[in-house]
Each structure stands twice: as C-alpha cells, then as structure tokens.
Amino acid sequence: MLAIDIQPSLMCLMMVKNPPHQYATKKDDISDSSGDEDYRSSSRNLFKFFSALSNDVKCPVCFEILNRPLMLSCLHSFCTSCLQEVTNNQSVTCPLCRCVTKLSEKGIDGLPINRDLTNVCESIKKAFEFCPKVCDHCFQKKVTRKCEQCCIFLCKGCCDTLHAKRNSHHTIIISDGSSVDDFDVESHVQIENEFDPPLYLPFNITRKKCTTIFRDWVRSLWFAPSDLNEKLVLRYIKPVYLPYWIFEAHTTTRYGATMSNGNTSIPQLGGTNNINIGKYEKNWVAKTNLFSNKYRQATIANNKLIDRDLLIQVQSWELSNIPSAEVTCPPDPKILTLAYLLDETTAWKKNAEVRIKQKDKELCEERVKSNCPIGSNIKDIFVDTSVTSVASQRVFLPCYFIKYVYNNENFSVIVNAQSSKVVGHRPYAGIGGIFRMFKPS
C-alpha cells in the first residue's frame, strides 16, 4: 500500500536526527536556495510517508485513524464509537465482510480491544504531530488556512479554489503559517481578516553596482590579507528579499527623578575658620513627568539562514523608503523571497518590545539629565514605559547575498540594496600577512 518512495523519507528521518555536515557548518549558513528546497521536499515526503502508513490503520467507517479499535469475531477492527453506531445491541454485522458477531449482555463493551493495533495507531498519531503540516489537498504547500466546517487544513491556493464559492457558509481561519516546526493553526489565528499584504521595497542598486560596492568594501578592510582582492573568488551574488516585521508602537512613559536644588547647596561655615566641606544643605525634590512618543522598530523575521554575528548587524538596519502603495507580490518573481520564520507575536515579544523600551528609557533619562539645572545632583531616576498601541507590517528588504572563497574558505556578505550598507565575514591577515604588508614588493 505504500505507493510512495520511501527512500527520501527515511533520509529525511535521518536528517532530523543527525543534520548533515553542510547544514550545520557555521560559515556556510547563508542559504543557497537549493538547500532550502531540499528540506522542504523532504518534510513533504515525510508527511506522505506517514500518510501512507496511516492508510493501513484507518477505520473503514469514519476514515480516521482507528480510535480504541474493537475486534469482531471475523478479526476486523473498528473504532469503538463507530461500532456503537452500527450495532443493534444484540449483534454487530461487520461493515467489511457482513459476518455477524453476537454480543454479550455487556454489548459493545464485551468486545476485545485490539491492543497492538491501538499502540500502532497512537504511534502514528504522534508521528503526525512531529512532521510539518502540509496542505490536506495538494500535499505540497504549507498550511495557512483551516476551514472550521470541513475541519481541513489547506494552503492558500487550494483554499481559494475549493472554497471560492463556499466562503459565505464556511469559516476560514487564516494563519500566516510562519512557524515551521510545529504548525498549530489555533495558536495564532485571525478570523475573517486577511493579513496585510507584505511590502516589497525596491532594489536601489543593480547587481553590477553591488559588485563595485563589494569590491570597495573588500579594499577598505583593515588587516586583510594583501592579496584578498585579487585572490578571492566570487561564488555568487544573489538578489534576495529578506523578511522583516515592522512595528510601530505608541508609548506613554512616566519618568522622573529626585534632584537637589543647586542654589541651596551653599557650604556652611563652621565655628572655626575651616570650611566644613562635608556639610551641605540639600533640598531634594522629586519630579515626575509624562512623555508620549512613537517608535518604529524593524525586526528580521528569518534568522535561520544568517550567521549570528551578521544577524546582529542586519537586525539594526533601519528600513526606510517605505512606499505608501501596497505591493503584494515580488516585483521580480525570479528573486528569491525568504520565508517568514518568526511570527508576529514572537517577533514583538522577543525583540521589538525590548528594543523600543530600551530606546524610550534612554530618551527619558536624557530628558531628565537635560532638565536638571547645572550644579545640582540627580538620584533615583525611574522610567516606567507602557506601550499603548502596536501596529505591525510585513516588509521585504531587498538584499544581495554574496558568497566568496578565499584560501579555500567560504565567506558570506550581505549588501543592503536599499542603503548600500555592507555586512559580512572576512579573512584576517595572519602574522605572516601583516609582515608581508610591510615588506616592499
């Protein structure tokens, strides 16, 4: 009954256990798109593999994986709940072979449970939880839709075709399907409310210009091997859309401090001629203030493919030139668009909120200090930021991913195609290299 190719599925299972070397090497993790597709097609095979397995343990009555299967005298097994519907309380006619099984006075409950089959069914149900959810209809694409009435999970394309005319009767739950590992539609859903379409920012520099920028960057590096620019081999320059979440948050902040009035801190004269330096008469006054501000914070939504130290730099890229017109699909479909791997809530909680509060704190502390009269002291500064509203938007930032090889080592560079900023890995000149730098040649 296994009509699918088992080999890739098993390979995929193995991959889950021991990630092959090329997926794990540190320098190599700016994605070649090919690696990405490999993973996707393997997880699809895994799903098909489990689907095919589960076909053998499905109840012929409800078509679901058997749930507490009871065995009839003909050795056919069915869900307890299905047999309950089939029986007349004295006997059960097997839905498959029409053999009649007489029931005892206990009715259905007198039938033996098929324990081995129960265990197999439970294992397969668990296996399904483990594999990424694929559209119930096409078995190809990631699930982003769930129909409440039909209880099926679909991708956008299949949902549009299957439910085009049924939308009025059916509740379609939409998720952005961003979490790849354990897709759970229930956890982050928006009912009857399509996500804002993402914005694609325009490429401001051509690939040719990018090559020039890259070469300039290489030449500007300090302590680089002197032959770097001549000897490096460019493997590729790939235009890519990097996914970002942009949050716009309004804050209201209560901030303040206790400060001394500078004018009253006059040194007191003691009984003797000595000035008693230690004795100041200070008037401490507590001041509080309210401050409202608006912050914009961009957060990269795909951190899997980018090396950690590059990610920190890419994270700080401010996204600008955001057009007012909404562009919902990539202007150039050939350009690789990286997937959203971080959902909105996580992106906000883990990153944007912290950064916005930090910015607000710095700003308010600055205000406290600038309001303080010269010569006075400040203590007990407090900043209490509360976020009053948050709006989010998905934006794709155009970038060039560059890979080059120097001295048999791979290096990755990312060029921001909006601002021409460059971040990347680079080789350093060894002691020999530095030595060569000073040698007249």
Next chain:
Amino acid sequence: MNSLPKRIIKETERLVKEPAPGISATPNEENLRYFNVVITGPVDSPFQGNVSHHKSGGVFNLELFLTDDYPMSAPKVRFLTKIYHPNIDKLGRICLDILKDKWSPALQIRTVLLSIQALLSAPNPDDPLANDVAEHWKSNEKDAIQTAKEWTRLYAA
C-alpha cells in the same frame, strides 16, 4: 448549515482528485451532500452508445444524496437520464441490494457508483423493478437489448 463529517470531505476530495474510470461525481456548491453524477455506459453493454459512428458513448446523469445518517445509511441515488433497464424504473429508481438492506458503512460513494456501473453491464431481470422491461428481457433478450440501445441513443447521447 450543519458541519460536514470529515469522512464526506475525504470521499469528495478523492472522488474529484482520482475519479474512477467512466464515473464523475461533483458536489453541489450549495449543498455538499448532493452530488451530480455522470456514468458512461460500460463497454460491450447496450448502454455503451454508438461507438461505430464515433459518437461519445452513452452518458447517464444521476443524482446522489447523502442523508444525515450517512454512512450509517445508504446514499439515495437516482437516474436522471431515461434508461431501459430491468432494475431501473421510469422514475430512475435503482434496485440494488447495497442501496437497501445490504448497505454497509464501509461502502462509499465510489463503491456505490461502481456497483451501479456494474449493474448496467449485468442487468438482472430475475429481481426486477421495472416489470415490463424485465418481461421483455426474459421473453426476447435480443429485442430488449435493441430497445436499450435505442433508448441510449435517444436519451443518453
């Protein structure tokens, strides 16, 4: 609208995606329990249509309805196209054991339609529904088959 059991959705999907040869079943957009069915007459049966004239074979329209009890009770199936057959009456009702007392919840829309297709290949005048047709079949099978072919040409082309 009541929610549709998952089983019906699965059956519908498979029917649409992997249709059985000579059978198509399309669910009604408004009522997903109601199907428009088209069965082509089996080869070497009087319902095949006129192949020698390169016409498409006999095409029979049926309606199929899944009651609220389904799959605990059989679907309701009826021919919409007129057909000369001892087990199918003027109103298109079908005499088939699995649609009545021999129904089993392990049967599906697909198996029901395959059975109906098989019934076209093997008319059973000993268990008739249309008595006059069955008599005709028993007394002069050749002539009856000729009439069936004629009806196929007239109504199911």
